[in-house]
Amino acid sequence: MGSLLKELFAYMSARKKWWLAPILVILVLFGGLLILAQGSAIAPFIYTVF
Amino acid sequence: MRILGISAFYHDSAAALIEDGRIVAAAQEERFTRKKHDPGFPENAIRYCLEEAGAGLDQVDHVAFFEKPFLKFERLLETYLANAPRGFASFRAAMPVWTKEKLFQKSNLVKSLGQFSQSGEIEGKLLFCEHHQSHAASAFYPSPFDEAVVLTMDGVGEWATTSVAIGRGNTLEPVREIHWPHSLGLLYSAFTYYTGFRVNSGEYKIMGLAPYGDPRYAGLIREKLIDIKEDGSFWLDQSYFNYAGGLTMTSPRFHALFGGEPRDPDTLVTQREMDLAASVQKVTEEVVLAMARDLAASYAIPNLCMAGGVALNCVANGKLLRDGSFKEVWVQPAAGDAGGALGAALAAHYDHLGAQRKADGRMDAMSGAYLGPSYGQKEIEKRLKAAGARYQVLSEADLIGAAVEALDDGRAVGWFSGRMEFGPRALGGRSILGDPRNPQMQKTLNLRIKYRESFRPFAPSVLREDVTDYFELNTDSPYMLLVADVQEKRRRKMSAGERALFGIEKLNVPRSDIPAVTHVDYSARVQTVHEQTNPRYHALLTAFKERTGCPVLVNTSFNVRGEPIVCTPEDAFHCFMGTGLDCLVIGNCFLNKQEQDEALARDYKSEFAPD
Numbered sequence: 001m002g003s004l005l006k007e008l009f010a011y012m013s014a015r016k017k018w019w020l021a022p023i024l025v026i027l028v029l030f031g032g033l034l035i036l037a038q039g040s041a042i043a044p045f046i047y048t049v050f
Numbered sequence: 051m052r053i054l055g056i057s058a059f060y061h062d063s064a065a066a067l068i069e070d071g072r073i074v075a076a077a078q079e080e081r082f083t084r085k086k087h088d089p090g091f092p093e094n095a096i097r098y099c100l101e102e103a104g105a106g107l108d109q110v111d112h113v114a115f116f117e118k119p120f121l122k123f124e125r126l127l128e129t130y131l132a133n134a135p136r137g138f139a140s141f142r143a144a145m146p147v148w149t150k151e152k153l154f155q156k157s158n159l160v161k162s163l164g165q166f167s168q169s170g171e172i173e174g175k176l177l178f179c180e181h182h183q184s185h186a187a188s189a190f191y192p193s194p195f196d197e198a199v200v201l202t203m204d205g206v207g208e209w210a211t212t213s214v215a216i217g218r219g220n221t222l223e224p225v226r227e228i229h230w231p232h233s234l235g236l237l238y239s240a241f242t243y244y245t246g247f248r249v250n251s252g253e254y255k256i257m258g259l260a261p262y263g264d265p266r267y268a269g270l271i272r273e274k275l276i277d278i279k280e281d282g283s284f285w286l287d288q289s290y291f292n293y294a295g296g297l298t299m300t301s302p303r304f305h306a307l308f309g310g311e312p313r314d315p316d317t318l319v320t321q322r323e324m325d326l327a328a329s330v331q332k333v334t335e336e337v338v339l340a341m342a343r344d345l346a347a348s349y350a351i352p353n354l355c356m357a358g359g360v361a362l363n364c365v366a367n368g369k370l371l372r373d374g375s376f377k378e379v380w381v382q383p384a385a386g387d388a389g390g391a392l393g394a395a396l397a398a399h400y401d402h403l404g405a406q407r408k409a410d411g412r413m414d415a416m417s418g419a420y421l422g423p424s425y426g427q428k429e430i431e432k433r434l435k436a437a438g439a440r441y442q443v444l445s446e447a448d449l450i451g452a453a454v455e456a457l458d459d460g461r462a463v464g465w466f467s468g469r470m471e472f473g474p475r476a477l478g479g480r481s482i483l484g485d486p487r488n489p490q491m492q493k494t495l496n497l498r499i500k501y502r503e504s505f506r507p508f509a510p511s512v513l514r515e516d517v518t519d520y521f522e523l524n525t526d527s528p529y530m531l532l533v534a535d536v537q538e539k540r541r542r543k544m545s546a547g548e549r550a551l552f553g554i555e556k557l558n559v560p561r562s563d564i565p566a567v568t569h570v571d572y573s574a575r576v577q578t579v580h581e582q583t584n585p586r587y588h589a590l591l592t593a594f595k596e597r598t599g600c601p602v603l604v605n606t607s608f609n610v611r612g613e614p615i616v617c618t619p620e621d622a623f624h625c626f627m628g629t630g631l632d633c634l635v636i637g638n639c640f641l642n643k644q645e646q647d648e649a650l651a652r653d654y655k656s657e658f659a660p661d
Contacts, residue, residue, distance in 0.1 A: 003156075007120070017124065027127060
């Protein structure tokens with residue numbers, strides 16, 4: 001997790017997208033909750049734009 | 051200097067290895083795992099590439115990944131924000147995948163690559179390349195040109211959906227980009243979805259279906275869905291689409307515009323789907339042509355290189371070549387995401403490390419796309435014996451003679467020879483061959499061997515020296531990425547009754563001297579065969595010409611519907627025993643179906659989910 005945060009910090013510096021930081025934190029936490037809620041991470045069966 | 055390129059975790063995972071800029075090996079993971087479009091970590095493909103180079107990961111200097119995960123995540127977040135609260139369902143589906151796996155791609159890669167390294171020194175070798183930079187590098191660096199305009203178009207990478215770069219020597223300078231959600235690839239995919247085919251694999255079917263239809267919706271597409279500017283750039287009206295925030299490609303507004311819900315894949319394809327296919331194909335061609343014309347005028351460079359999924363649209367490529375805005379067009383044979391593995395490695399070599407590059411203006415650096423595994427004669431015999439096959443070992447001349455005789459008799463021949471191809475096309479390494487003069491061949495191959503939809507056309511392989519005698523084409527097309535018309539003199543005139551036929555009924559009418567490879571609009575997806583890159587296949591075609599006067603063969607990939615192209619001799623033997631194939635050539639082994647043990651026949655058709 002530490003290295004991920006370091007990488008995210010480097011990415012935000014490079015892209016100058018600091019405004020994404022709070023959203024990232026909230027979304028990552030929220031995503032974490034969703035994992036806890038549903039247990040599996042399976043991409044949907046359509047054009048997976050992600 | 052060795053560089054390993056990896057494309058993974060999306061679709062069509064692959065690995066490629068280059069040594070001092072020379073492409074040593076490249077392969078898609080699906081060929082090893084037998085899972086079509088396998089998106090997983092390409093463990094088997096990497097193992098193969100390292101074996102081919104005779105090296106371990108510790109002897110590899112860099113590992114280049116084909117895209118930048120954080121930039122993709124940024125695009126996702128900004129898209130969800132822009133669409134909120136709409137798009138929550140998509141958000142809910144995407145976030146677990148990202149927070150569990152994709153955000154940790156770097157550490158996951160390091161972990162997965164660990165099995166190939168003794169030293170464990172991996173992280174310092176990792177490089178990440180942008181998705182379209184990978185495509186552009188795969189299009190330009192192996193091309194024969196020293197200078198070219200490089201156009202890449204696909205669904206979406208990080209942000210870019212279309213990009214233009216100028217390639218000079220060992221550099222690629224990006225000059226134009228079109229960003230998500232405006233994407234020509236996704237427009238095509240939206241119609242693939244709407245006509246009831248599977249997105250990311252059914253696009254070929256739309257292209258094959260288009261000649262049966264009338265482009266009567268093209269005006270509507272231009273008027274409502276896409277705003278095409280003079281320079282070929284475009285803007286999509288997102289109210290008709292749902293891919294940016296939802297879990298489908300098209301929106302209710304799209305369905306209302308075209309008068310109905312998407313076709314249920316279990317129902318029959320009708321004239322309406324054919325017309326929709328013809329319409330989106332026409333608009334796609336217009337965009338590609340407009341863009342090419344503007345690029346040719348803006349940069350005054352005679353060469354064009356292309357990659358990205360849209361570059362696999364060989365009908366559009368053929369029109370682009372005939373349009374003449376560029377003198378030469380070169381398309382990366384692995385133009386889809388698998389080719390990103392090769393592009394990432396090449397981008398690391400030239401863009402990142404600044405290595406020198408030499409292009410001779412004639413030959414490309416793809417070795418005919420024969421970059422996958424091959425098997426020696428002893429190995430083939432050992433494997434066939436273990437599989438229970440009954441075969442004869444023939445000399446080269448006898449083998450070619452036997453294959454030609456079978457083809458002339460109207461039999462379908464499995465042809466497994468040398469290294470496996472990299473990219474979606476079989477080019478005479480892992481092919482099923484037939485006699486193109488036989489009017490029943492298209493139906494036989496589609497229904498008895500490939501188990502696929504009867505409307506799908508087959509492609510011809512033709513001796514390079516004879517291409518103009520049969521097709522309106524006078525250039526190399528070694529990768530089957532250009533569509534050209536059959537020569538007028540080879541065509542058969544239609545009667546009034548035949549001309550009046552609609553849709554798939556047209557298919558049953560022989561349209562030329564080589565009906566099995568002539569589509570209903572007289573077009574053909576041509577592969578020119580060259581002695582330098584595939585001497586054995588060239589010799590087969592030459593022998594077929596000597597016997598029959600025809601230098602053309604039907605060439606389709608060695609697989610059934612939904613199955614990845616065969617990789618090993620065992621895969622080929624199993625496919626042979628599970629289909630209506632009559633003969634099989636593997637290396638110097640010749641197999642006849644009648645001589646095989648019937649107990650080894652298998653129900654192959656249901657082994658693979660339809661694509």
